[in-house]
Amino acid sequence: MTSAEFLMFARGPMIQVAGFVFALGLLVRLVEILMLGRSENLAEKRGSGFQGGLRTIISRFFPADQNTFKRSAVTVVAGYVFHVGLFFIIFFLTPHIALFKHLVGFSWPALSTPIIDFLTVLALIAMVVLLWRRLTHPLLKFLSTGEDFIAWTVTFLPLLTGYMSYHHLLLPYNWLLGFHIASVALFLVVFPFTKLMHTFTFFLARWYIGSMAGEKGVRQ
């Protein structure tokens, strides 16, 4: 297989199948959760569950408590750098926007490539820090499972191969871009079957906890 053939395959059937698995898997997982339902709260309400739910979706972006923040500062800061970085890299890199335009029919302004490049370096470093913590911190070592490392690997690979493609490192460009797209395909296929699902379910989780707290008049 030549590099051109590999690239064609990756950006053709491979990513299409992956996208299909991703979309279907995502749907199944969300239906699985929502189908379980929950019982109505019959206690006299002190506040609005709706407002509480919405508020918590936003408020949990910020640490609730200084003391806990201090105790887990590395996780929080590295976690933020990597998540925010990933968000901008995925949605604001020029070629990515071109892809989204192809998929959804409209586009939005991109961030300049040097900024994305910088965010990628930060995200890669933050991810390595998080991995290192998982492997060394007694608490995280105890909690971590194989799935945590799978999720880490399939998220790290697209970032790394994307960075290498942009800088033409080690391999010819076609190979690098092919690997980048293949790594995204892997990410998409693994996504619905692992805790990568939190990308979507954290909205639900925050909604539930926030609406329960809101009805009790607990501010979160």
Added chain:
Amino acid sequence: MTHATLERGINALREQIDAPVAAFFNSCVNCGICAEACLFYTESGNPVYTPIHKLEPMRRLWEQEYTLVGRIRKMLGLSKAITDEELREWEELVYDGCSLCGRCSMVCPVGNDITYMLRKMREGMAASGNAPEGLIGATTRAVKLGSPMGVKVVALQAQAKHVKNDTGLEIPFDKEGADYMVLLSSMEIINYPEYLAAIARILDQAGKSWTVSTEAFEATNAGIQIGVSDIARELVSRVVAAAEKLKVKTIVSPECGHAYTAIRWEGPNLIGRPFAFKVRHIVEVLDELRKEGLLKTEGLEEDHLTFHDPCQLVRRGGVVDQPRNLLKMVSQNFSEMEDCGQMNWCCGAGGGVSANERADELRSKAFLRKKSQLDKLNVDTIVTACANCRIQLEEGLEEHEMEIPVVGLTEMIADHLVVKEQSEGGT
């Protein structure tokens, strides 16, 4: 709790799994932040006390039976079924190492209500026969005798006599149509009878009618602590029946945090219908009286005071400002402790921990968190609004030879009541 088996336990757990639980388990990324908020982890340094880890058997059940991938893995024999041994091992984590205080739920970045799930997890533990002896005893006494500590109505009547002698006020038992039906915790009847006297004096001054039911005076709910909804429902039903029989407007939950959660928030859901009366914590009632101008106090405490927030009031009940409004009326030298209010550290004894003798060592270790908060303050007196917190604080302070008295807020307010002039007449 008869015929507890693994199968019953797993069935009980299945009944507990709902959409929020599934969303929570789906969202956990094992970041470990919940551990940093849990005093059983921070004080012991042992990662087994990580809040989300305490739910591991329930998480596996969810994964194996409520997710497509989990079901496939189970069919292929790739997943580990829950065993009796495992639940036995988890018993210590679920009961001794958790006071259901709710701090973990406040800090989880994805928004998992871990406390909500732990309450559910206990249903499976109890049904499978993996609940601590101490709590089983308390629950049995609550069902048979009406009190987890075995306090009978005669003991309460004896206390009422003392109140009559001390204050001249009659405790109105079984009075129909009263504004308030006052509930008590056994701990108050036995250890802090001052509470009953304080209520009598405050409500007398406010001119409110009130009553204590001889059929249902116990506020705490051992069924919730141990995680047996049938028993929890039975205990709530007794209170509801008494309140309906006496046609009272409001039930007053005593200075106890978990009792408030039990009757105020879980109560209607346990019996499956909304209450026809209101439920308020005594601190809420006092603050309402204050707002109506019916709570008249004089004089200020000279001591340097602080307030220990009971976990169920602030994090699971939304009662944060009321005690502070009340303390302002009677204090001049008040300091908040670090992390006060919604994030205040738990005393370490709630959620059934204090009824479980096996947990004594861990419970006194957990108190070290409160000790370090107090060490920074140098106060003369600690005020709180939960008899269970109070006894834990007193024991912990005693153990560390710290001579700081602990006072109930209601009692402190009663000590400052403006003495009524005889000519005005009583109610």
